[in-house]
Structure formats: structure tokens, C-alpha cells
Amino acid sequence: xxxxxxxxxxxxxxxxxxxxxxxxxxxxxxxxxxxxxxxxxxxxxxxxxxxxxxxxxxxxxxxxxxxxxxxxxxxxxxxxxxxxxxxxxxxxxxxxxxxxxxxxxxxxxxxxxxxxxxxxxxxxxxxxxxxxxxxxxxx
Numbered sequence: 001x002x003x004x005x006x007x008x009x010x011x012x013x014x015x016x017x018x019x020x021x022x023x024x025x026x027x028x029x030x031x032x033x034x035x036x037x038x039x040x041x042x043x044x045x046x047x048x049x050x051x052x053x054x055x056x057x058x059x060x061x062x063x064x065x066x067x068x069x070x071x072x073x074x075x076x077x078x079x080x081x082x083x084x085x086x087x088x089x090x091x092x093x094x095x096x097x098x099x100x101x102x103x104x105x106x107x108x109x110x111x112x113x114x115x116x117x118x119x120x121x122x123x124x125x126x127x128x129x130x131x132x133x134x135x136x137x138x139x
Contacts, residue, residue: 001035002028005106005126023047024084025106025126027075035075037110042067045083048105049130057097060087073110083108089132102130 004026025045029035047060075081087104089097107125 001112002030003124003126004028005128007104007128007130019089020086021089021104021130022084022086023104023106023128024082025108025124026080026082027108027124028080029075029077032077034077035112037073037075037081037108037112039071039073039110041109042069042071043109044073045085045109046107047085047087048107049087049089050103050105052101052103054103057091057102058087058089060085062092097132099132102132104128104130 006024007021027035027037043061043064043066048056049058050056073081091097105125105127107123
């Protein structure tokens with residue numbers, strides 16, 4: 001299994017009133033067997049914006065509801081699956097972020113079988129830097 005995480009920009013000079021960043025995690029299956037990712041709910045991933053010190057500023061799943069059901073994604077040999085979302089780059093009070101360095105954490109909520117179960121998970125996550133160069137304007 002190979003995991004790749006990408007941002008549409010690591011260095012951001014926002015000009016939008018509600019700027020967002022797109023982050024994607026791709027899981028590629030380079031084996032000769034299916035990879036089964038099991039999820040404990042309808043939520044397949046989460047994106048967390050953190051300060052450079054690691055404090056949580058915003059979470060993609062804030063104010064979202066997900067179905068409470070077990071489900072799975074199967075990645076066939078020599079195939080890949082991409083999980084992606086857009087995160088609003090404002091704090092939880094909808095205020096602009098100050099100039100500075102941040103961390104974007106992409107966390108897959110599914111676990112590879114056979115280790116996965118309703119009460120057991122294996123965290124797959126990636127952390128990428130994000131730099132904001134000018135103060136953003138809120139709408």
C-alpha cells in the first residue's frame with residue numbers, strides 16, 4: 001500500500017473572502033490482493049487545521065453529521081482510491097487567519113482489514129505544512 005497526500009497549494013496568498021484549500025489522500029494498491037478499508041460510519045476522512053504548535057483551529061467535519069453504519073471501500077490490485085475535501089481557511093468564529101505557518105492534517109477514518117473492526121481502528125494520517133502570506137479577509 002502506498003499513501004500520497006497533496007494540497008492544491010502549500011504557500012497561500014489568499015484573495016477570496018472565504019478561502020479554501022483542497023487536500024487529497026490517495027491510497028494505491030501495489031500488491032496482488034485487494035485492500036479493504038473498513039469504516040465505522042459514513043465519514044471516510046477528516047481534515048484538521050492546526051497552528052504550528054499543534055493546537056486545533058478548524059476541523060472539516062465541524063457541524064457535519066454522518067450516517068452511523070459500517071461500510072467499506074475495496075481497492076483492487078494496481079488501482080487507487082482518492083479521498084478529498086475542501087477546508088475553509090478561517091477560524092471557528094469565521095475570522096481570518098493571521099499570517100504564519102500552519103499544519104494540515106488529513107486523517108483517513110477507515111482501517112485496513114483484517115485489523116479493522118467495529119471497535120478497533122488503525123489511524124492512517126498525513127500532516128502537511130501550510131504557509132499564509134497575507135491576512136485574509138472575511139466576508
